[in-house]
Amino acid sequence: MALLSVLVWLVSAAMDLVVPQVLQRVIDEGIVAGDRSRLVGLSLLAAALIVLRGAALFGARFCQRWYQAGISRQLRNEVYDKLQRLPYAYYDRVDSGDVITLAISDTRTVQGFTGYGVMEAVRTVGIYVVIVTGMVIASAQLTLMALIVLALMVAVATVYGRVVRPMWLAYRSQQAQLTRVLTENLNGIRVVKAFATEEREIEAFGAESELMRERALAPIRLRARAMPLMLLLTGIGSLVVIWAGGLLAIEGSISIGVLLAFYYYFTRLIQPSRRLGFIVQQVARTAVSADRVFGLLDEPVGIESPPGAVKQTRVKGRVDYEGVDIAFNRRRVVSSVSAKIATSDVIGIVGPTGSGKTSLLNLIPRYYDAAGGSVRVDGQDVRSFDLQSLRSAVSIVPQDPFLFSDTVRNNIAYGNPDASLDDVIAAAKDAQAYEFILGMPEGFETVIGERGVGLSGGQRQRLTIARALLRESAILILDDATSSVDTETERRIQDALRRRAGGRTTFIVSQRISSVEHADEILVVDDGCVADRGAHAELLSRPGFYRDLYDLQVRQAEEARADLAAAEAADA
Structure with a gap:
């Protein structure tokens, strides 16, 4: 469709080249020569060519819009597909506001340019080529004078494009920052209201919004200065054509028809010249967005199915950690962890906040890959699994x-x-x-x-x-999954989990002893390693984090019961 649009536009461009030649003959062979029949015949020919030019322009626009719609759909799908496939690590290091701005605003900018923008740029360049060709055919002398003005216009457009590009880059960055502030505020609106900080948030958003306005105005101000200069150069060019062409006509070097045809050619450059600044700005703006969009599309997925991976139709659920190390941003958070979990075992995991409990479990479905060692499911390294079948098993x-x-x-x-x-x-x-x-x-x-x-x-x-x-699934991971439910509801959920176990391997991460005390084995994770392990009774038999946690929770429960008893006695 893009090729068809270009071909149809070429027909329109041919009319731009031919129509002035016909008008020249209307004047020279019809009006000046006093030949009525030639005047009527050539005028009708010119009218037919103008109608054909209009029809060709309509066809080119229609094909262009059709092509743009297809490009838009394809680019949107590619960006969304990429966002779905990127690993957790990508979202850990980028702001959500930046991703939203890229997926919506930057994608829309690139979509618009690949359709309308590219066609307009090609059309503008093509018009210059066609018109300058016609000008040379009409008068080489006048063309040399006009090209001086055209060269100045191109120079202005080039400088304008070089200056405006970093302005659009700053604007896009600020737009992403504003989106991040808005998204963060909406996600944390309950915290904002709980601390009565609405006015502070309004001021913060207003400051970011004002900065975005300033950055949006910068390229507008630049264009407001550049466009009058472009129009001034166009006006000067028109005066040069009329003055120099008039002198040549008086001398008899060219006819009145040639002067009119040349002036028609030159005036056809006025609109493209006006668009030149806009197109340069659009190119600069699109270049910024394209860098971001194609940077996303070129982002390595990192975690994906290896070539030739076989989909596992049945996973039993045995999990082995073999000397596992985990690092984030070159900082090691888990070191040399080894553990063997049999199929259908229930494993409790406890430990201080930030000790690496969730990080260890995130290795099973390959949300992240271990920095060292390996994690195996049913004896097979998770990195050799088909990713879809692995995650379907968890x-x-x-x-x-x-x-x-x-x-x-x-x-x-x-x-x-x-x-x-x-x-x-x-x-x-x-x-x-x-x-x-x-x-x-x-x-x-x-x-x-x-x-x-x-x-x-x-x-x-x-x-x-x-x-x-x-x-x-064969493997169930409950990561602090009952922290917000009462103990009685938690007990009923645990009873249901035991009934539905059916050979399923279960991991329970919790700070509640009541959540893990019935597990087949409990791992105590502290400071990035397995500090202790064993059944509930075994861990209580020796000092350590688990017994300290148990004593604390038992003491808290006893104090709560004592307070309740005292309150009931007071009521009595």
């Missing part, structure tokens, strides 16, 4: 439960969209979510807001647990 309930703006049913069935309603209900019951779901306006068909707004933290956690249970 269900995770993350620390921060995430829900989509969709129905309750679809949120629970997200990992298993073909699940029946009965299966969804069974998973909800096991996750202790069934009762509060029935209390919602439309039950399982209730649409919940973005990120589960309107639901309590415990309700969101129970829905994400139901989602993980419904998937029935």
Whole structure:
């Protein structure tokens, strides 16, 4: 379609070259020679050529828009596909505002230029070539004079493009910063209101918005200075053509028809000359956006299926850590961890905040790769798995439960969209979510807001647990998954997990002793290594982090019971 648009435009450009030649003959052979028949015939020919030129322009525009729509769809899909495939590490090092700006604003800018912008640039350059060719045919002397003015115009446009590009780069960077501030504020709106810092946030956003306005005005001010200069040069060129052409006509070197044809050619350069500054600015703006968009598309995926990886149809769930090291930004957070977890084992993991518990579990579905050593599932290095089949074998309930703006049913069935309603209900019951779901306006068909707004933290956690249970994967990871539910609800969820185990290997990360005390084995992770391991009773038999945590929680529970008893006695 792009080629067709260019071909149709070439027809229009040919008319730009031919029409002035016909008008020259209308004047010289019709009007000046006093030949009525030639005047009528040539005038009709000129009119037909003008109509053909208009039709060709319409066809070129239509083909251009069609091509642009296709390019837009393809680029949007490629960017979204890339964002889906990039690893966790990419999102750890970029701002969400920058990603949103790139995916929307930068992509839109590149889309617009690849369609309309490229065609306009080609068309403008083509018009210059065609018109200058016609000018040379009409009068080489006048063309030399006009080219001096054209050379000045090109010089102005070149300098303008060199200066405006960094201005657009600064504007895009500030736009990303403003988007980041807005996104961060919306995600943390409850914290903002809890600390009554609305006015401070408004001032901060206003300052960023004002800076964006200033950076947006910089290229506008530059264009406001450059465009009058371009128009001035165009006007000077017109005066030169009329003055020099008039002298040549008086001398008899050229005819009046040639002068009119040349002036027609030169005036056809006025509009492209006006667009030249805009096109240069658009090229500079698009170059900035293109650097960012194609930088994203060229970003190495890093974690992907190896060539020839075989999809595993059945994973049993045995997990082996062999001398595993983990590093983030060249800082080692886990060192030389080894552990063997048998199929269907329930493994508890406890440890101080930031000790590396979640990092170890993130290696199983290959959210990250180990910096040293290996992680094996069923004896096979996870790096040799087909990534899709590996992650299909792992269900995770993350620390921060995430829900989509969709129905309750679809949120629970997200990992298993073909699940029946009965299966969804069974998973909800096991996750202790069934009762509060029935209390919602439309039950399982209730649409919940973005990120589960309107639901309590415990309700969101129970829905994400139901989602993980419904998937029935070989490996289940509960990463502090019941931190927001009460102990009685937690106990019922644990009972359901034991009933649904069915050979599933389960990892439970928690700071609650009650969450891990029934595990087959408990790993105590501290300072990036496995500091201790064993069953609940075994770990209580020796001093260490686990026993200290147990003593603290038992003491807190006893104090709570004593306070409750005292309150009841006072009421009596």
